[in-house]
Amino acid sequence: MDGNLGATLGLAPFETDWFLPRYQPVRCGDWEIQVPRDVIARGYWGPTVFMAEMPVLLRGNETWMSLTPLEVESQAIGLAAARGHVVIMGLGMGWAAAATALGEEVTRVTVIERDGDVLALHETLDLFAQLPDAARAKLHILQGDALEWQADAPVDLLMPDIWLPLVSDGRVEEVRRMQANVRAGAIYFWGQELEIARHARAAGRVLDEDGIAATIHDFGLPLIGTDYPGHAELVAVAAERWMRDRWLPSA
Template sequence: MISIEKNQEIKTAISAIMQSMFDQRNYLADILEYLEKPLTPGMEKKVETILKKYGMPGESLALDERVLTENPYFKNIRLDKIETPTVKYSKDIIPKRTLMNTDFNRQLGKYLFHYHPVGYFNIDLEMPSLKEGNITWMSPAPSEIISMGDGVEKGTGKCLTMGLGIGLLPYLWLLKDEVESVTVIEHNKDVIDLFNKVILPQFNTSKSLEIIHGDAFEYFTDEFLNRFDYAYIDFWESNEDGLVDYIRLMEKKVTLPHIDFWIEESILSLAKQIVALYLITLYQGRSITEFIASLDEDNRRLARKANKFFKKRTEVISTEEELLYLIHDRKLLRELLSVPVSM
């Protein structure tokens, strides 16, 4: 079993990790009151004070409209209101000065404080989206465009994505000279039919776009993924359902270098909290069994994976750097999440 030395450096690091988790919880509670509401000048001042209090980057909350207006998808593709038995395209007006998340969780500092960047536009925005019941699968909103930026940039040769949505990523890939073809796996036939009817005719491309009706988990194999030069997996709505799907994918133990996962940093921020709490419990010499039992079902599964993973390791952790490596290293976390545990 891994062990954590009781020295001053580790003691200080553990208090800093715990403080960063409290700060994150307090930040979320503070900012929630203002999100998705048009800001009055007074509210804007309060939001700025909150951002300053937690050491957030960025000077102004007012966003540059060009993030949207110069995005080729937002500019060129129209989604008319239309419904199928399971999904629909709809259009919402986002009033000017509405405070919104502009990206998913990002780490700030070296511990466990993660935050959503926020901002507003000075114009009313007509925002189309793909909805299935209460789930908004996709819209060309700043948070989607910004969080997908890396995946767009890395697309080259034969590209694969899992999750069609409104075809934002396929469209941006097809515009790139380096991209030869795009393949998409989508499990909802209505999403595919709607896309073929409304969106595809607006794609002005001679390159191959193949949409396969199927389940992402079935296609997530070495053999299939190796047919492509780059793959971007994006079939979840946010980090919470994303973590559940991401763990299922990790359990398949595919470790290819050319695959990325949408909002992976944000998804892992949830797993890191449990890994950190597990290591703190170990350091404090408290009962791991009681710690695991105190968690809800999803987190219990995560903690059991951490327990099985760290039980097999034998190193002694004696510095902050070594401790933070166990919490933050992406390769290590992917391996930890791939550990099988019974339900």
């Protein structure tokens, strides 16, 4: 297919201000990076777009991560707020770690990854070689369990992303376990907006600023994001787009 396919379909190409690394196909153990071409992808809260290439991380035949608008938009709030020492739970494709390290106000990025094959895959991929020296020097990749690893230095922001599904039971409790060990000043976890939405709806709250703030208070975690432009509306859009009735009961 040619490069005009997106225009033929009436879809804009995927564009973002965040750094997007280049990926090459690579395999290690059960894990594999593939780079399919000519993909239509839906945003987390943004529009459906056309992607000439869509890097994806597979384990067997199961997609664990893909560098799509969903992935980028669902990390954007955390990336925008990243300061000081940032701890990322889960290496995945390495994109969030790379984008975080590029932040001018970020001084250190510690990434905790449990799976040795994922670490070995990145040794071959050498993704971080695409970063400037100053950003690359901030990165510290460690093997460990996200639910057990303990920080030995102050952490300004904790960004967990260890889950396969976008929504899952027990996620808030798992973030609490991580926070008990890390004691971060702020937290932004993957799928946070959907967790806020389903807990708010379960408590009979409206997805407005007050309902979201009350729900975050109930979590007992220093979650960030409420000052992100249009936050309440974005939470509502993402929730309606990505959750089924099981997760988001009727108001």
